[in-house]
Amino acid sequence: MTALRSIDVSKVFEDGFTALADITLSIEPGEFVTLLGPSGCGKTTLLKIFAGFYEPTTGRIEQDGKDVTNAPPEKRDTAMCFQSYALFPHLSVAENIEFGPKQNKVNRDERLTRLNDLLRQVDLEQHRHKLPNKLSGGQQQRVALARALAMRPSVVLFDEPLSNLDAKLRESVRREIRGLQREFGFTAIYVTHDQSEALAMSDRVVVLNGGRIEQIGAPEEVYQRPDTAFVADFIGSANLLPFQRVDDHVVETALGRLTVSGPPDDAAGFLCWRPEHAQYGVTEGDNVVNAAVSELAYQGSYTDLHISPPGVPDQRLHWPGPASGVSDQVTFRLPPEHIRFVRGKLG
Amino acid sequence: MVEIAATETATATKPKNPARKVGLLNRALMVLLLTVVTIWLVVPFTMAVLWSLVDPKTGWEYPDLLPPSLTILRWVEVWTTTALPQAIANSYMLAPTVAVSTLILASPTAYCFARFDFPGKGFAQVLTLLPLVVPGFVLAIFFSSLIFSLGIYSRFLSILMAHCVLFLPYAIRIMTVSFGQVRQDLIDAARDLGARPIAVFRAAYMPALLPGILASLIIVFIQSIEEFAIAFIVGAPNFTTIPSILYSYLGYNFIRPNAAVVSLILVVPNVLLMLGLERLLKSANPAQAGGKG
Amino acid sequence: MNWRRTLLIIALLTPGLGVIVIMIGSVFYVAVMQSFGFYNLVGEESFSLEHWQKVLDSKQFSRALRYSAYIATVAAIGSVTLAYPIAIWLRRPFRGSLVISALLKAPLFVPGLVASFLFLNVIAFHGIVNQFMMWIGVTDAPIRLQNDRGAWGVVFLQLWKNMPFALLLLTGAVQSISDEVLDAARDLGAGSFARFRKIIAPLTVQAMQAALIIIFIGAAGDFAFQVTAGPTNVQSMAQYMVFLKDSFGRWNQAAVVGVSLMVLALCGSLVLAVLSRALLRSGNRW
Numbered sequence: 022m023t024a025l026r027s028i029d030v031s032k033v034f035e036d037g038f039t040a041l042a043d044i045t046l047s048i049e050p051g052e053f054v055t056l057l058g059p060s061g062c063g064k065t066t067l068l069k070i071f072a073g074f075y076e077p078t079t080g081r082i083e084q085d086g087k088d089v090t091n092a093p094p095e096k097r098d099t100a101m102c103f104q105s106y107a108l109f110p111h112l113s114v115a116e117n118i119e120f121g122p123k124q125n126k127v128n129r130d131e132r133l134t135r136l137n138d139l140l141r142q143v144d145l146e147q148h149r150h151k152l153p154n155k156l157s158g159g160q161q162q163r164v165a166l167a168r169a170l171a172m173r174p175s176v177v178l179f180d181e182p183l184s185n186l187d188a189k190l191r192e193s194v195r196r197e198i199r200g201l202q203r204e205f206g207f208t209a210i211y212v213t214h215d216q217s218e219a220l221a222m223s224d225r226v227v228v229l230n231g232g233r234i235e236q237i238g239a240p241e242e243v244y245q246r247p248d249t250a251f252v253a254d255f256i257g258s259a260n261l262l263p264f265q266r267v268d269d270h271v272v273e274t275a276l277g278r279l280t281v282s283g284p285p286d287d288a289a290g291f292l293c294w295r296p297e298h299a300q301y302g303v304t305e306g307d308n309v310v311n312a313a314v315s316e317l318a319y320q321g322s323y324t325d326l327h328i329s330p331p332g333v334p335d336q337r338l339h340w341p342g343p344a345s346g347v348s349d350q351v352t353f354r355l356p357p358e359h360i361r362f363v364r365g366k367l368g
Numbered sequence: 369m370v371e372i373a374a375t376e377t378a379t380a381t382k383p384k385n386p387a388r389k390v391g392l393l394n395r396a397l398m399v400l401l402l403t404v405v406t407i408w409l410v411v412p413f414t415m416a417v418l419w420s421l422v423d424p425k426t427g428w429e430y431p432d433l434l435p436p437s438l439t440i441l442r443w444v445e446v447w448t449t450t451a452l453p454q455a456i457a458n459s460y461m462l463a464p465t466v467a468v469s470t471l472i473l474a475s476p477t478a479y480c481f482a483r484f485d486f487p488g489k490g491f492a493q494v495l496t497l498l499p500l501v502v503p504g505f506v507l508a509i510f511f512s513s514l515i516f517s518l519g520i521y522s523r524f525l526s527i528l529m530a531h532c533v534l535f536l537p538y539a540i541r542i543m544t545v546s547f548g549q550v551r552q553d554l555i556d557a558a559r560d561l562g563a564r565p566i567a568v569f570r571a572a573y574m575p576a577l578l579p580g581i582l583a584s585l586i587i588v589f590i591q592s593i594e595e596f597a598i599a600f601i602v603g604a605p606n607f608t609t610i611p612s613i614l615y616s617y618l619g620y621n622f623i624r625p626n627a628a629v630v631s632l633i634l635v636v637p638n639v640l641l642m643l644g645l646e647r648l649l650k651s652a653n654p655a656q657a658g659g660k661g
Numbered sequence: 662m663n664w665r666r667t668l669l670i671i672a673l674l675t676p677g678l679g680v681i682v683i684m685i686g687s688v689f690y691v692a693v694m695q696s697f698g699f700y701n702l703v704g705e706e707s708f709s710l711e712h713w714q715k716v717l718d719s720k721q722f723s724r725a726l727r728y729s730a731y732i733a734t735v736a737a738i739g740s741v742t743l744a745y746p747i748a749i750w751l752r753r754p755f756r757g758s759l760v761i762s763a764l765l766k767a768p769l770f771v772p773g774l775v776a777s778f779l780f781l782n783v784i785a786f787h788g789i790v791n792q793f794m795m796w797i798g799v800t801d802a803p804i805r806l807q808n809d810r811g812a813w814g815v816v817f818l819q820l821w822k823n824m825p826f827a828l829l830l831l832t833g834a835v836q837s838i839s840d841e842v843l844d845a846a847r848d849l850g851a852g853s854f855a856r857f858r859k860i861i862a863p864l865t866v867q868a869m870q871a872a873l874i875i876i877f878i879g880a881a882g883d884f885a886f887q888v889t890a891g892p893t894n895v896q897s898m899a900q901y902m903v904f905l906k907d908s909f910g911r912w913n914q915a916a917v918v919g920v921s922l923m924v925l926a927l928c929g930s931l932v933l934a935v936l937s938r939a940l941l942r943s944g945n946r947w
Contacts, residue, residue, distance in 0.1 A: 398757055401761055401765075402764075405765070476676050477674050496677065502926075503922050615888075628778070
């Protein structure tokens with residue numbers, strides 16, 4: 022049985038804007054699923070439909086096999102962690118955490134047990150009587166987590182929960198969320214626009230663009246085998262290159278003739294390759310490219326090189342080593358197994 | 369069988385749409401509210417206008433839903449036979465004087481609240497609200513008692529003083545906000561570019577202050593025109609203002625058409641001013657838009 | 662802080678705050694002194710409790726006090742009660758919401774006497790209310806609604822004039838609560854009433870108290886509505902005070918009423934402020 026399912030869900034807002042179109046998605050119990058996409062792709066709208074804040078214009082939402090499409094948020098077995106944390110500013114940490122159980126008439130003993138356990142788990146015991154505005158951002162985030170978990174929800178919905186934290190803190194809260202998820206075993210749906218967050222945390226990533234699902238898959242899958250130009254570009258900014266088919270294993274591109282491992286679906290389209298897959302020090306054989314360096318930027322562990330073949334977007338390379346070792350020309354090989362054809366195009 | 373299956377899928381994929389339900393609810397509430405507001409505002413004001421136009425010869429008696437004939441005779445009569453022209457002159461002399469004096473008195477305090485920090489500032493700001501929490505007639509009666517014992521006999525001056533104090537809280541509040549919107553970086557930039565104090569004032573202060581100055585002038589002006597307690601207690605019977613005249617037609621000898629005329633004279637200019645103020649506040653926004661960036 | 666700065670601040674505060682404190686202070690001083698027999702316009706000046714005794718013993722005074730307290734309480738609580746749901750309804754803008762809030766706030770800009778007059782027209786013998794009642798057959802002849810003994814007219818006028826004020830304060834406060842906080846409460850299982858009691862009311866309690874206090878004080882000191890539309894068998898405090906001053910210049914007794922009115926305003930505001938907070942407290946623990 023699926024924990025949560027959306028069937029042909031679309032959402033058209035009153036002003037006529039189509040935020041979501043035909044979203045069908047099944048989420049297994051205990052799974053950690055990330056909704057990834059740029060702002061305006063509909064990921065938060067979908068999350069709010071799962072939570073019950075929005076009703077879909079068409080389609081259905083099922084939880085544990087039951088239709089909950091029209092159930093309001095207060096009647097759903099989901100709990101949400103908000104981007105702004107949305108802590109109740111007039112209530113103490115403990116009162117915030119107890120709010121949900123109180124609303125749901127959980128008895129006093131059980132409430133206190135949950136409260137004390139959660140305070141210990143998120144390491145906020147000494148702050149229980151403080152008001153939220155006396156806490157740091159990371160602490161507020163943990164209160165918000167504890168408040169959601171106090172409901173013992175089977176599904177927890179995260180709306181960009183780390184976007185207001187600084188980079189260092191992000192990583193530790195990330196681990197904390199994952200740890201709590203393993204411990205409590207809840208199903209997690211996690212909205213983010215940060216691809217590294219999505220790759221690091223999820224069991225499955227759902228890439229959304231313009232209200233539609235671009236690709237669903239495990240983190241390695243969407244990174245290594247992007248289906249569309251959008252996914253290739255959005256996750257780890259792969260290089261995109263238009264091609265013309267010559268035969269089943271050869272295509273013509275702005276970088277010259279390239280050997281590929283499989284036949285392209287179409288006579289022309291886009292292929293993608295990742296900057297880190299270029300091989301250096303090879304000067305003979307197939308797929309060797311020699312190009313002028315148009316731009317370079319030292320990044321620490323590598324140097325980011327740009328080459329500008331005529332008529333196509335800049336192609337990026339990760340040169341292993343400092344910028345001083347780069348000459349005006351760069352020679353590299355594109356291994357055929359790392360060249361992948363993608364559907365669609367950019368923009 | 370096929371038909372049943374088809375309808376089932378149809379209902380399944382087409383859920384009830386509460387978004388539309390909410391829209392419908394809002395629309396119903398709005399219709400209800402507009403009805404209430406009509407009864408609330410439109411009917412009373414229409415009746416006031418009609419009453420001011422009733423022909424004294426035919427009158428307006430039950431069961432006529434509308435007056436049988438309309439005339440501006442009442443307006444002429446009220447204008448020529450009563451003290452209304454004098455009251456209008458008094459009110460419209462008093463109000464601008466009050467507005468300007470209040471602004472002048474309020475500005476230093478507002479400047480201080482907006483640009484200085486000092487111990488007891490919060491308490492001082494609460495103290496400025498005092499005139500709002502003393503019941504109007506208590507203030508009026510014992511203010512009149514005070515000026516008698518001080519030997520001030522000019523009614524105009526007395527009412528002017530009282531009105532200034534009464535409306536200072538509004539002016540101080542508005543001007544404090546305005547002074548708070550003056551940007552220190554603009555002041556610094558102007559001084560850095562070698563501007564003299566007057567030029568600094570024109571470049572950095574004026575744009576932020578102007579909407580506040582106008583708002584303060586308009587609000588105090590309206591309040592002064594409308595104020596009844598002090599104008600009545602301190603001014604009567606020698607110095608009449610528009611509200612005092614209105615009161616005389618509503619009190620012991622109730623003369624409905626005259627009261628209608630005076631009511632409209634009292635309300636209409638203020639409504640126009642308020643609309644102007646609204647415009648002003650809206651157009652003031654772009655001036656601050658460059659704010660934080 | 663050095664002395665030059667101190668002097669500057671005092672100099673800046675003098676024309677505004679200074680004038681307010683001196684004027685209101687002197688008026689208050691005159692009222693209190695007059696109630697104890699000083700500052701007489703004519704005759705001897707000496708300390709006496711006679712005026713207090715006379716006024717407090719009079720039946721008219723106790724009726725006026727109770728009446729004004731009643732009107733003020735009803736006006737304050739009634740206006741806030743009516744304004745809260747509207748403020749919540751208008752929290753999120755929707756098509757037409759600006760027009761509605763402008764229309765609802767319009768009475769703020771109608772002077773009290775004009776409001777009275779408009780109201781008197783509507784409830785007059787041939788006013789629209791009587792016409793309507795006869796049309797639907799509730800009554801055969803017009804009923805006298807003016808100056809009703811139950812003071813319904815005054816209460817109506819108070820609500821008409823003060824609800825917009827409460828709405829003005831509450832709309833601002835309610836709009837400053839973020840959507841996510843209210844969404845979070847819903848998500849945690851709070852229905853609309855629980856959201857109001859647990860989240861909206863506590864977060865807007867200051868605006869609510871301000872509205873309660875200012876409306877209470879205004880209504881307690883009401884003169885215009887009472888004189889034009891109020892019951893004739895009882896006087897409001899302000900009306901009684903003016904009456905004492907005007908008939909035989911009983912300034913000292915008027916002062917007693919004036920001071921009592923200020924005490925009523927102060928006590929009433931305190932009670933309302935404390936009560937509203939206490940009610941919320943009890944709402945949060947159970």
